[in-house]
Amino acid sequence: MSMRQEFVKLVKVVKTFKKVTAVAGVSLSVNKGELVTLLGPSGCGKTTTLRLIAGLEIPDSGEIYIDDLLVSAPEKGIFVPPHKRGIGMVFQNYAVWPHMTVFDNIAYGLKIQRLSKDEISRRVKEVLELIGLSGLEDRYPTQLSGGQQQRVALARALITRPQLLLLDEPLSNLDAKLRERMRFEIRSLVKNLGLTAIYVTHDQAEALVISDRIVVMNHGKIEQIGKPEEVYKNPANRFVADFIGVANFIPVTVKKIAENFQGIVVTEDGSVIRCTVSSRLKENNKAYLLIRPEDIVLYKDSPPGENTLQVKVVHRVYLGNINYYWLNYNDLEFRVQTSPDFEVNEGERIFAFLKPDKAIALPE
């Protein structure tokens, strides 16, 4: 077995609810030991995709493999129910059973496997230690905090030693501080146990921190798959750029494409900008120029030449370590991040320099 072995594979999976297409032909491979995030706005089909992998939903068409085993293939009449897929899953609302103690919640999967009592309590103890809940075995869920319930849910998903862990927005109900800590904990847990994990979230910061690879979804389709820095620095299209991080877009026309996707674009008022051009664009195509707030340099006067736009300061917010400006360019609003020392007044006309190595022309 090589490290890059495919562990989960989806082939053209489609799922519709009544007349709404939730998942519209998704194909995806997750390698063994990889932590992949399904990221997108609500209604993009990410949770449905996860539930299809879990077997909690049946696809309309397409095929799903787990560990080389075909588990869902409606055209072939194949459907392996969730309890036979050998997975662990953490639900958004934790779904900790209120009528069972912490011990019984966690031990449930082992009791089904008919392990001996000693074996069960040994393994529950083990996982409780791993997850940091030792001593709470006899508590009922109502006596636990949200964070503790979340850990019980995680322990319950891990107890059967599944090869595949599915997490459906597991942190969305926690407060901000705990959420940030749990991101790291979950990632190191998954890595230490050598699990393959699929993680659903709508929080792009969470996705950037936790993932080996991010799958950006919209309207039931995959927009881009890539490592965190790839989807941030080199988004496939305007949607991905907009969804991950803060993005400014300027409508442009592609004038020239040179080697290594370097090229020249022209704005509507004729300003010439050097930038990277997406491989999906051709010369004379209409496009959107993506430039992130941190990739713009502001000058009060003396324009330094090319890649410069004249802009008007609309609004300034002082955030301590940075200044944040809202600028107006040809009735287009965009945001720029500067050092706290750079100060201009609202209403002033200044110049914005777009870093040529950071600006990217993207298709719609």
Place this chain on the structure above:
Amino acid sequence: MKKPGKGIISIGEIIIFTLLLLYVIIFIAYPMLIVVFESFHDPKTQALSINNYIKFFSDTYYYQCLINSVIAAILTILVTTLLGIPLAYILARYRLAGKTLYTALSLLPILLPPYVGAFAFIILFGKMGIINLLLMQIGLIKQPIDFLYGLHGLVFVESIHLLPFIVLTTAAGMTQIDPSFEEVAEVAGASGLRRTLTITLPLITPQYASGAFLVFSYVLGDWLTPLILGQKYYLASVAFLNIAYHFADIERKYMGIIAAVLASLLSVASLMAVRTYVERKSYAALSKGTTAEGRVIPIKGIKKVAAYLYVFFTMILVLLSPIIIAIAAFSRRWILTPFPEYYTFENIRMLFIELPSYIQNTLIFSAIALLMALPIALGTGYVLARTNISGKNVLDGIMTSVLAIPGIMMGIGYLIGFDYPLPFINESLSRVWLIMPLVLTARRLPYMTRTTHASFLQLEKSLEEAAFVSGASKLRTFFNITLPLILKGVFAGMLLFLVMAIQEISATIFLYRPGWETLPIGIYLQWNRGTEFGVPAAAAFILIIFTLILLIIFSKTGQRVLGGAFAAV
């Protein structure tokens, strides 16, 4: 958006669904349709014809019954609305001392057997009742005032009895309204009465419509109250009299069947109208939800006094009948005197010594009915809430229609529909005692299926899904996770079922044979025979005690489930 996934349909689920469908077809749809079918037969030749209907509508006597029934039903809606909405508002919005008690008590009338009210009000407001006798004694009047015997009396008695339908549904509606809807109106400058009229009441129209339907359909199907009040020109009463007493006169019998069919049609039509309306106008989705208590408005001063006075007034109306029945049960010679002449245990003794079978039958039939209804309700709740089987709407539709079918129709249906010898036992089902619990099951089923279904819906699906992914099969999940978590709701439904089963008379009166009399039937027979009033009062008193015991258990296990039983019909 997460949509509920229904999963794949297993063989087990198909078997359960098939059994349930068979049940509702055989024991609900078939008996109803056979009566409708029968109504199109010529009494003499047995040929298919619509002559019965022509005759019914051209006979002013019968036609008048239809008009009377509709008028009485509409007037009762009017009175219960006027009495009930303020009470519901007070109970839902103000935090009065003893609120839980008032809420529980406001439920009482519908849980008590229907004739309790009629009997009690005859003692109190009858021609020679307490009020008239007292008024005559102090010389205020010479002739007794006719408080009861007429449309006004019927509407009065029915209104007190059916008040809970309006109070319960609208109070539940008011509690569910997102408080911000009312607060926004107040910020906008509409306060007090104006806010109530323009925001609160329009928002609860769906719940109110459900309550009003229940009132309407109950009055249409009630044969007993008019008869006790000496009136017979109502659809249900005429149906009962014609079929139970004039079955030998074939033409009158058919007019009775037509009356029952018409009452059912009106009732089912109003149910469908209300359902359509409720579905179109469901505001719940707009709301972000609220606390269990809903919005609470603080009051003080004269308003507070007025609120208390109004609650006490309605509580007296509610408690009057059980108290009077209790006195009557322990007294004799309560005739022509404002108060009983002497108190005794004689009535209770007679009941226990001479007629213990009434009590036995009531308990045994109700218990058997409960045992039959339990798996049906669990199965129905599961199929409706957790599977995707096409045709489950048919199941739901037939089950719900029971709410609209008058007991009298069901009684006639079972009588006609199961009058054919069964294989093996060579006896028709209508002649076997099992018919009694069977009809109880069918008639009271909605109370249990609705609470059970509501419990399934309230149960977070991910709790079950977490068990699936832990390796548990559907069956195992049902017993380990689902059942323990919905048990409270199921138990509440069982209690409500029992309360409603022990007071049932409308359908069973057509089916009982000597030896099968239940307590309500016994009460009716005793009253009809004209024996001293103490004995039927004692029987009614025993029923009240049963009901109260069940009610106390019920109030401990969760009243909130009740909203699911009556609301959103």
